[in-house]
Amino acid sequence: MTNSENGADLGQGQADMALRLRGKLQWVPVGAVVVLVAWVMAIPPVASGAYGAVGGTLMVIAGLLLAFFAATFAGYLLRPLRLAAGPDGLTVRLPLWPARTVPWPTVTGVTGAGTVGGGRAGAHVVVDFAPGADVLPRFCRPRSMYRRLAPSLGRGERAEGLCIEAQVFDVDPAELVAFIREHAPGGVPVSDPPGARYGEPGPGPVPHA
Numbered sequence: 001m002t003n004s005e006n007g008a009d010l011g012q013g014q015a016d017m018a019l020r021l022r023g024k025l026q027w028v029p030v031g032a033v034v035v036l037v038a039w040v041m042a043i044p045p046v047a048s049g050a051y052g053a054v055g056g057t058l059m060v061i062a063g064l065l066l067a068f069f070a071a072t073f074a075g076y077l078l079r080p081l082r083l084a085a086g087p088d089g090l091t092v093r094l095p096l097w098p099a100r101t102v103p104w105p106t107v108t109g110v111t112g113a114g115t116v117g118g119g120r121a122g123a124h125v126v127v128d129f130a131p132g133a134d135v136l137p138r139f140c141r142p143r144s145m146y147r148r149l150a151p152s153l154g155r156g157e158r159a160e161g162l163c164i165e166a167q168v169f170d171v172d173p174a175e176l177v178a179f180i181r182e183h184a185p186g187g188v189p190v191s192d193p194p195g196a197r198y199g200e201p202g203p204g205p206v207p208h209a
Contacts, residue, residue: 016084016091017179019169021076030077032070039063072096072141081142081169083176085183090127092162094140104188106133110180112173112193113153123166123193125176126153133160141168 021028043059075095084091084099090107093099109128126146129135136143146163150156166173173193181190 015086015179015183016082017171017176019081019083019164019171021080022168022170028073032066032073036063036066036070039066076141083164083179085180090180090184092136092142094136097137097140100135102127102129102133102135104185106130106135107184107188109189109191110177110184111191112177114193123173124149125164125166125171125173125180125193127162127164127180128155129160129162131158131160136162 039059040063043063072095079095081095082093082099084093086101089101089103091099091101106129107127108130109126111126111128113124113126124145126149138144142162142164143160145165146155146159146161149163150159155161164171164173164176177190177192184190
């Protein structure tokens with residue numbers, strides 16, 4: 001359940017878990033890099049054309065956005081997202097961002113949730129933050145996905161937190177919930193996902209030491 005490989009920057013005395021991209025999604029970073037290289041090679045011909053000044057500028061701007069996209073996904077492949085739980089809180093290490101610790105008093109709940117959108121069912125682990133919490137960049141995947149799913153999860157528009165998608169990351173939601181429950185203080189409510197098969201399944205918040 002825990003894996004300390006490459007987790008030195010997460011701090012001492014913490015148990016950590018690596019969340020790698022699922023098999024098919026590992027081709028997304030590769031494809032993004034290939035597209036980026038092709039885009040860079042296309043800039044000189046466009047810039048030397050009749051509308052080179054405008055076209056070249058637009059190509060460069062779009063290329064920067066594409067480079068950010070490619071770097072982000074390549075980061076998830078080369079330096080997977082990691083979660084660590086310790087006495088101070090839940091530490092999140094994003095691929096392109098230093099590790100940040102969410103203090104336990106800031107975590108208002110951890111829930112294994114199922115959602116349905118576009119006719120497709122999904123499984124998620126949702127970590128809710130207290131109002132005003134701002135410890136991770138808003139553009140990171142777990143935080144942006146939380147905001148996107150907030151209405152279907154019954155959260156308000158201004159709610160903040162993390163959403164770990166089992167469709168994107170190779171993780172068992174029940175195992176991740178059990179991992180957090182093992183290290184979270186008793187004041188943090190933790191709920192198993194529907195139909196959990198790992199550990200002790202339960203329909204609602206489960207008390208823990």
